[in-house]
Amino acid sequence: MRANVWSGRNQVQVENVSDPKILNDRDAIVKISSTAICGSDLHLYDGYVPKMKRGDILGHEFMGEIVETGKRVSNLQVGDRVVVPFPIACGDCWACKHELYSVCENTNPNSGLAEKFFGHATAGIFGYSHLTGGYAGGQAEYARVPFADVGPIKVEDDLTDEQVLFLSDIFPTGYFGADLCDIRGGEVIAVFGAGAVGQFAIASAVMMGAERVIAIDQYDYRLQMALNKARATDIIDFAKDPDIVEQLKELTGGRGPDAVIDAVGMEAAHGHGAIHAIDRAKQATRSESDRPHALRDAILACRPGGIVSVIGVYGGLMDKFPSGAFMNKGLQLRAGQCHVQKYLKPLYDHIKNGDIDPSFVVTHRLELGMAPDGFETFKHKQDECVKVVLKP
Amino acid sequence: MSSKASITVLRAREEVERLWRDSKYRSDSIEKADAAVRFVDAPGDRGTEIHVDVQKSAPGGKLGEAVQKVLGTEPLAKVKDDLRRFKQLVETGVIVRSEGVPEGELLERKRGQRAAQPLEPSELNEVGV
Numbered sequence: 001m002r003a004n005v006w007s008g009r010n011q012v013q014v015e016n017v018s019d020p021k022i023l024n025d026r027d028a029i030v031k032i033s034s035t036a037i038c039g040s041d042l043h044l045y046d047g048y049v050p051k052m053k054r055g056d057i058l059g060h061e062f063m064g065e066i067v068e069t070g071k072r073v074s075n076l077q078v079g080d081r082v083v084v085p086f087p088i089a090c091g092d093c094w095a096c097k098h099e100l101y102s103v104c105e106n107t108n109p110n111s112g113l114a115e116k117f118f119g120h121a122t123a124g125i126f127g128y129s130h131l132t133g134g135y136a137g138g139q140a141e142y143a144r145v146p147f148a149d150v151g152p153i154k155v156e157d158d159l160t161d162e163q164v165l166f167l168s169d170i171f172p173t174g175y176f177g178a179d180l181c182d183i184r185g186g187e188v189i190a191v192f193g194a195g196a197v198g199q200f201a202i203a204s205a206v207m208m209g210a211e212r213v214i215a216i217d218q219y220d221y222r223l224q225m226a227l228n229k230a231r232a233t234d235i236i237d238f239a240k241d242p243d244i245v246e247q248l249k250e251l252t253g254g255r256g257p258d259a260v261i262d263a264v265g266m267e268a269a270h271g272h273g274a275i276h277a278i279d280r281a282k283q284a285t286r287s288e289s290d291r292p293h294a295l296r297d298a299i300l301a302c303r304p305g306g307i308v309s310v311i312g313v314y315g316g317l318m319d320k321f322p323s324g325a326f327m328n329k330g331l332q333l334r335a336g337q338c339h340v341q342k343y344l345k346p347l348y349d350h351i352k353n354g355d356i357d358p359s360f361v362v363t364h365r366l367e368l369g370m371a372p373d374g375f376e377t378f379k380h381k382q383d384e385c386v387k388v389v390l391k392p
Numbered sequence: 393m394s395s396k397a398s399i400t401v402l403r404a405r406e407e408v409e410r411l412w413r414d415s416k417y418r419s420d421s422i423e424k425a426d427a428a429v430r431f432v433d434a435p436g437d438r439g440t441e442i443h444v445d446v447q448k449s450a451p452g453g454k455l456g457e458a459v460q461k462v463l464g465t466e467p468l469a470k471v472k473d474d475l476r477r478f479k480q481l482v483e484t485g486v487i488v489r490s491e492g493v494p495e496g497e498l499l500e501r502k503r504g505q506r507a508a509q510p511l512e513p514s515e516l517n518e519v520g521v
Contacts, residue, residue, distance in 0.1 A: 023483070112473070130493075146488065
């Protein structure tokens with residue numbers, strides 16, 4: 001089959017590889033109908049996530065048709081149309097029993113490696129380095145789906161691929177970011193990053209009853225999407241004014257947002273001044289892996305007693321964490337890879353009921369063979385790119 | 393360096409102790425190491441903690457030095473692999489395999505991972521599928 005593989009920093013290529021096979025009784029094989037490039041794939045592409053290997057198949061947002069099932073997969077039949085969540089979860093361990101699927105205790109067969117980096121192993125993730133298990137990803141014609149009896153959700157209604165594809169990651173991830181903010185109605189929520197995850201965090205915060213949602217980005221086309229599609233109430237364009245913290249105070253009568261969502265992660269672009277220069281230099285020389293501007297500003301901007309919700313991906317260590325602001329303002333820092341399996345059914349129902357149509361983020365549709373171009377366009381934000389969908 | 397390894401399995405202690413003796417689940421490296429193994433009820437509803445110490449031998453067993461001989465220089469890492477495999481088998485019924493680590497958690501693979509792409513048909517037998 002054809003698959004998009006990582007072959008070094010800023011290099012991916014579509015190659016012919018073997019077709020996937022069932023490796024144990026709880027696997028299924030999916031013939032992929034649609035797959036996407038995630039913002040977090042850019043961290044792999046840019047070389048900031050450790051333990052990548054040449055030849056690794058990328059991709060953790062995919063859907064398609066079941067073509068083979070292992071002996072113990074009884075909930076799915078050949079021919080079923082499914083969306084596959086990006087974290088691989090066993091459903092049986094203590095974490096899974098508590099709906100903490102992205103920290104499943106069993107699905108990372110490189111847990112010895114992961115413990116060295118994170119203290120503990122987290123769940124396996126498709127196409128996302130050997131630190132999260134070394135699983136082949138879904139930017140391909142076929143994929144093996146382990147624990148297929150736990151993860152995939154069947155699509156039995158008349159919905160298009162683009163309406164349901166993002167249940168695999170970015171819609172639940174954005175929703176999870178908003179869910180961590182304990183929205184009860186009437187809050188002001190600020191969202192750093194108006195990429196696809198940020199768009200869904202904004203749309204979800206609005207659905208949950210936030211009164212005002214402020215989108216923060218440096219690309220006007222993304223901010224316009226946030227206003228017009230995700231229903232943000234306010235925007236901050238830091239290309240025009242880099243002092244985000246001051247602008248957030250201005251927009252909230254000096255209080256600061258009740259909660260701040262970091263939908264940016266380790267490659268934040270907006271830092272300025274001397275500290276930014278130091279972070280850039282340290283990241284370039286690999287002595288600091290995470291570029292922490294979004295998280296620093298989120299902590300500085302958040303109102304005292306508020307919540308900082310981190311769904312942007314970080315991979316290692318950062319410098320100058322504002323511990324004084326964090327502690328003295330009494331903030332709660334919440335984070336995680338989304339526990340997608342927990343949100344699949346309720347979010348599927350939101351789509352089915354017409355509360356939201358996630359396809360609004362799609363700006364580029366390419367054949368799988370064009371994946372390398374998709375990565376370049378997305379990385380450099382060319383052609384007003386927000387989301388690239390690949391068709392095998 | 394510590395000589396101890398532990399893991400928690402989400403099953404009652406009686407069941408964990410029974411499966412530990414079952415040849416289908418039994419850990420080769422720990423048995424060869426003849427290490428001391430303790431089972432402890434985990435707090436709350438978290439199942440059972442398994443504690444292994446490779447320097448202490450099982451009652452009436454061999455001594456710690458023998459462990460090093462049998463297992464080479466990294467006996468503890470091997471024991472950890474086996475604890476994880478035991479937990480996987482008991483909790484999920486399968487050994488968890490990725491394309492990068494098709495044999496399942498394996499010390500040797502930490503040094504040389506496969507690329508995360510499907511196995512060649514000829515590799516399937518080698519990895520025990």
